[in-house]
Amino acid sequence: MLERIKAEIEAAIPGARLEIIPNGSPSGQRSMLIDPAHASEVAKFLRDNSEFHLDYCSNVTGVDYLDKDQTPGHLEAVYHLYSMAKKHGPVILRLRTENRTDKVHLPSLTPVWRSAEFQEREIFDLYGIIFDGHPDLRRILMWDEFEDHPMRRDYVEPDDYEYEPTPHDEVLEKAKHHLSRSSQTA
């Protein structure tokens, strides 16, 4: 089915660059990579097309790929679409950012599927993808003053917590480092 969807999109939206991503697992759920410039158009097409009628966006996931996992490293938003009217699915869309640092903008699909509203906020919060066109892009789970994005794979937790009186193992190593640092500053 994914091949047919791809062909239809290419016919309807000239210039859209699509690529089918294979899946090595027995689930066989393949996905389609879309270029961000045409993402909103493609999403609207899939929602309103009478044959596919993907009116329901179930799940939106952020994924982080470091440079060592996939070159170049990038952030990804994965959308799982189903059709409530036709009762089929999932059709999986992927959007990729150019890199993990400064070019992390993707178009928001919340105007197409409202169900993405909180989920895109969550990805913004935990991964740092900026969704252009999102109506209310704020942190959702972490507090407003929090910096950094805790779900990124290279996230380092800040050394700002109180250590237990009897640390052991890796916590002991951290505590040693922490105590030597605070004695230097004092």
Next chain:
Amino acid sequence: MTFGTTAPVDEQVLHHSPDGGEGEYLEIALGPHHPSTHGVFRMDVVLDGERVIKLKPVFGYLHRNHEKIAESASYLASMPYTDRLDYICSLTNNWAYALAVEKLAGFQVPERAEYIRVITAELTRLVNHTSTIGFLTQEMGASGTPLMYAFREREKILDLFESLTGSRMMCNYMRFGGCRVELPSGWLEQVKKIVEEFPRFLDEYEQLLTGNEIFMARAQGIGVLKKDLAINAGITGPMLRASGVNYDIRKVDKYGIYDRFDFRIPLGEHGDVYDRYMVRMLEMRESLKILDQAIRDIPSGPIMDPKAKIRGFRPKPGEAYGRIEAPKGELGFYLISDGSPHPYRYRVRPPSLINLTVLEDMCLGSSVADTIVIFGTVDIVLGEVDR
């Protein structure tokens, strides 16, 4: 430092007199506490008199980054952690996660295990819906009695969970490719007894509530959710069906062995609080029908896929999304494997969080007291919302 995000309430809106008259809008924080259960949740509400004109839910008080923890642990190590998502329905959480891993690794579940899963999941649905309706009446001001009636029945089912899994609520029962332990002797007879007695409780409960004038006045026409919005906002579960959309994953995906049972999907017509109550009531009767058939047909045999590897489990690189009809809506797990013993990406699709998307739309224009009731029919558990 403030915790959680604050709603961006426009200062100008806040201090402008409504309708050109005297007085100001009032901004209040409802919470952070859940009006009737554990967990903390805040609604930042702007009021014009007693009318809600803006409502922003605030989350994150119970956030522990469940997904990050799961990505540094083995696949199996996350199984007990899924109990803590929606802690009222731990067995359906187990099932959703097991289903996703089974899709990822291609395990087959033996027939007997499938039946056990259906039985435990439908019992969980009874537990959830009785509690939800009990909490709902509590939120309407019927302190105690209906909730205790519900909890009395719930306790009987939790006793069964305890004798099967060793725990009332944190069951940690399912495994990839089957279930953890065989049913204790006499367990099915006990389930049968509950299934036989439960309709009497439902009749009693309905007599108390369904035609109750006060209940109807508080519930009918309140918090209407339109069909189109419900679909677009990804609402699932009883809340979606109360708005008249026929979408139940047990029927659509036919996961497990749900295609073998004869049951119907109750649908609402108005999408108001009363319909959401009624859909849950009727769903319990359908669950009893499924239980009846499952107890009758359950075969003997193994309860684990012999090919399923639990320790040192490394699925092939790839990804899978598995979803089930949990009592609260679509519960999905999305897993990406890179061939290592830890999931590269572990994502929970929480029905509670996504069902809150339309909370503001349902509450606009209603009074504060109704807002609490509407919120009650969304049926959330904060362990799952905040993860």
